[in-house]
Amino acid sequence: MTTPIEPPVPPAKPAPLRPGRKLGPIADGVGSVHRAWLEPLRCTYLNSGLTLSYLSARVPLAKSKLSELLRGTGLYPRWEIILSLSTQLQMPSWPLYQLWRQAALEAQKSNDWIERSSEKASVTTSQTPPLDHRAFRETVEDDYRLYAQVFLDDDQRDTAIANTFDILWLRWNEALASPDTRRFAWNTLRTTVMARTPHIDGRPRPEFGAAAFDTVALRTLTADTERMYQLAESLQLFKAMSRLPDQQLDVMVLRQLYRICPEGVSTLLGVPIATIRSSERHAAHFLESVICPPPETEGNTA
Incomplete structure (x- = not known):
């Protein structure tokens, strides 16, 4: 895997001060895909220097309703409102529409409602991401x-990948201004994937036992008995891996399941190779301490 070329990082600009009451945080009950388009919309607004009063005079929505929209409260907004707001904020409409539409479906909005709320506000599909965004996507996708x-599963995986690059398109300037674009992008991917991943007993432990059916080790075995024991061992390993801290888990997934070299993992995650080696070492030590040795087969019994 080649290292993506890092574009020059623009200097960070402090958010401008604006009169009036400070905008409140995003409401706790906002769904992950709704949050995915709302956060960059809020960020762009907060960095624009524009006020709610200014926007309300140009967007067909009262100031109080705009505040609700930017906090994720109230009714799910119609696309024509979001498009009008994004135009004032000079945001790309196509990735915003993709995320808005998916969040509408997850909010139990019908296809008919989606069409009616966007029939007066068409969005062009000819928009393309910045050139460096496209180059980065080709490198890591x-x-x-x-x-x-x-x-x-396959459908959820493809949706998560599409969402990740739509979010990065909306937040690309923020990604470029971050300490490491690759790390920003990986964190975006991880957040998007984990929002769709089942978790064990409602705790922050991802469930990924199904991956045991497609491990490198299993693909190299032919005998049914060998595959049975390897599957049991893999399931035990994955259950233990779900208890690892985030970075250690990611490193072990890439290193153990796909045999990506430490240098490749370092490039992909945007962290130093020494951190990758340390994460793998600590993760391996933990797994060795909690995983029981596999039962001996009859042929291996002393």
């Missing part, structure tokens, strides 16, 4: 898909 398919 295959590896991102490998990671996502450990936790999600």
Whole structure:
């Protein structure tokens, strides 16, 4: 895997001060895909220097309703409102529409409601992401898909990947201004994937036992008995891996399931190779301490 070329990082600009009451945080009950388009919309607004009063005079929505929209409260907004707001904020409409539409479906909005709310506000499909965004996507997309398919089925995996790059398109300037674009992008992928991943007993432990059916070790075995014991061992390993801290889990998924070299993992996650080796070492030590040795087969019994 080649290292993506890092574009020059623009200097960070402090958010401008604006008169009036400070905008409240996003409401706790906002869904993950709704949040995915709402956060960059809020960020762009907060960095624009524009006020709710200014926007309310140009967007067909009262100031109080705009505040609700930017906090994710009240009714799910119609696309014509979001498009009008994004135009004022000079945001790309196509990735915003993709995420808005999916969040509408997850909010139990019908296809008829979606069509009616957007019939007066068409969005062009000819928009393309920035050139460096497209180059970055070509570099990492295959590896991102490998990671996502450990936790999600094919449909959910493809949706998570599409969402990830739509979010990055909306937040690309923020990604470029971050300490490391690759790390920003990986965190975006991870957040998107984990929002769709079932978790064990409602705790922050991802469920990914299905990945045991597609491990490198299993693909190299032919005998049914060997495959049975390897499957049991893999399921035990994955259950223990779900208890690892986030970075250690990601490193072990990429290193153990796909045999990606430490340098490749370092490039993909945007962290130093020493951190990758340390994470793998600590993760291996933990797993050795909690995993029981596999039962001996009859042929191996002393």
